[in-house]
Amino acid sequence: MIAVTMWYEAFSLVPAYMDIANSRWLWLATVPVVSVVLLQAAIFLRRAWQDGKEMGLSDEQLRSGFKTGFISAIGPAFAVLAGMLALIATVGGPVAWMRLSVIGSVAFELPAAEIGVSQFGYSLGDGDITREAYTTAVWTMTLGGTGWLLVSALGTPHMESARRKIANGKDDLIPVVSSAAMLGAFAYFLSGEIPAGTPETGSVAAGGLVMLVVLHIADKRDAQWVREWALGTAMVVGLLVGVAIQVTVGSWW
Amino acid sequence: MGDSTSESDGDGTVATDGGSVYEERFIPYINTWGRRTNLLAVALSLGPAVVLLSVFGILPPTQAIIGAFVSVAGAFGIFWIVEPISYYPVLGVPGTYMAFLSGNISNLRLPCAAAAQESADVETGTPEASIISTIAIGASIIVNTTLLGIGAVALVSAFQALPELWRSALESYLVPAVFGAIFAQFGRDYPKVAAIGFSIGLAMTLSLELGLLAFLPGFPLYAVIVVSVFGTILAARWMWEQGLIESPTRMDD
Structure with a gap:
């Protein structure tokens, strides 16, 4: 994130390739692939809704799933938007939008773009990056991102058998294994935040505590709407706690 | 719908067996x-690479593209395989296709899917949970594609007008709060697994920071992911076999 703020400062320098990078042609070029993402979401949503009903899920459950997904996405999407500014400053609006709507995350796209321009001895933020170096960055992000797409397109049907093997055919074990996978993945994500500083650690802890409290209240009152706002509330409180720690004690490490 | 006739001629067995609709259709x-x-x-x-070539006539030297691709593959190639396999138990089949197409998995897709499973009250790892995840991820895709689209075109200047403190706060503290919250949500059901997962994740992250994993090839972040996810799964499985934990299936009897 330090690197990201550094790139902001470089925003004032407008390199020569930016006229191309923000051109109408590039906007046009990004529309088809973003449409595929929306198309897939629509196809899957429709089918899941139909088959979910047939499987005995109530309208209320389905609607609650949609609503929670929608609400919970707003906060993180704003965070992605914040990160996108660094990409807009370096690769232009259309490519930034495409890379973060399809496949990518700021954590991959920025280093990939940097690797691209570094082939010509530049570093992102340099004012004299050539069009050729910029184009190399675009190719690098594109080709680098296809790895995930190909593995998911061709490998997904085989993943269920791998999972069954881990569960050893015991059906009761599947929820345990799935929850353990989630806990392991998020333990990895959040332990990456702890070395980043005291404010980050504080917002991890605050997010966790608020979630526990809100879900406890939701259970006690049996209030569905409280559950839908749980993640949103935890995010906002975690953000505020992070800011509060930053402006009061700063970071101890 | 031609396929809805099959259940009307039976005695309702197809309609009540959620598993078969899910697996077979x-x-x-x-x-x-x-x-x-x-x-x-x-x-x-x-698209953008093709437009840069066909409209603007820019094609970087093959050598530069290959050099950049090799660097990206070296740094990120392992994630092409590790991430789909590690996140599959959480995302399920539809979620894996959608999440790797739309990106932003840890900060957006996984939290939305998890929060929706909680609010729709379905058991993680079941077909019903997979349906709810699909719907929630679909909703999150609609939100973030739209928001980023508007953002890339219009909101950039508004965001840059925010005071530096809040700009960096949005970037730095929102995501840690999400990580803490989702971890807590799953930790409620399995506190012992959460404690072990957290210990593994933190130990691996600190080993990485302290250079203890330097004997592994490349930048060994991949080892942190694999050990955190699969270490937690194996620990949970062992604990389940020993009767130390049980699945919180709503045993109404």
């Missing part, structure tokens, strides 16, 4: 369309 449909759309996206993601 939903999943094959998703596999077909997931593969098609993700492969189509591979092709269309070349």
Whole structure:
């Protein structure tokens, strides 16, 4: 994130390739692939809704799933938007939008773009990056991102058998294994935040505590709407706690 | 709907057996369309690179593209395999196609899917949970594609007008709060697994920071992910076999 703020400062320098990078042609070029993402979401949503009903899920459950997904996405999407500014400053609006709507995350796209321009001895933020170096960055992000797409397109049907093997055919074990996978993945994500500083650690802890409290209240009152706002509330409180720690004690490490 | 006739002529066995609708109809449909759309996206993601070549006549030297690709593959190639396999138990079949097509998995897709499973009250790892995840991820895709689209065009200047403190706060503290919250949500059901997962994740992250993993090839972040996810799964499985934990299935009897 330090690197990201550094790139902001470089925003004032407008390199020569930016006229191309923000051109109408590039906007046009990004529309088809973003449409595929929306198309897939629509196809899957429709089918899941139909088959979910047939499987005995109530309208209320389905609607609650949609609503929670929608609400919970707003906060993180704003965070992605914040990160996108660094990409807009370096690769232009259309490519930034495409890379973060399809496949990518700021954590991959920025280093990939940097690797691209570094082939010509530049570093992102340099004012004299050539069009050729910029184009190399675009190719690098594109080709680098296809790895995930190909593995998911061709490998997904085989993943269920791998999972069954881990569960050893015991059906009761599947929820345990799935929850353990989630806990392991998020333990990895959040332990990456702890070395980043005291404010980050504080917002991890605050997010966790608020979630526990809100879900406890939701259970006690049996209030569905409280559950839908749980993640949103935890995010906002975690953000505020992070800011509060930053402006009061700063970071101890 | 031609397929709805099959249940009216039976005695309701098809309609009540959620597992068979899921396994025999939903999943094959998703596999077909997931593969098609993700492969189509591979092709269309070349759009900007093709426009830079055909409209502006810029093609970087092959050498530069290969050099950049090798560097990206070296740094990120392991994640092409590790991430889909690690996140699959959480995302399920449809979620894997959608999440790797739309990106932003840890900060957006996984939290939305998890929060929706909680609010729709379905058991993680079951077909019903997979349906709810699909719906929630679909909703999150609509939100973030739209928001980023508006953002890339219009909101950039508004965001830059925010005071530096809040700009960096949005970037730095929102995501840690999400990580803490989702971890806590799953930790409620399995506190012992959460404690072990957290210990593994933190130990691996600190080992990485302290250079204890330097004996592994490349930048060994991949080892942190694999050990955190699969270490927690194996620990949970062992604890379950020993009777130390049980699945919180709503045993009404």
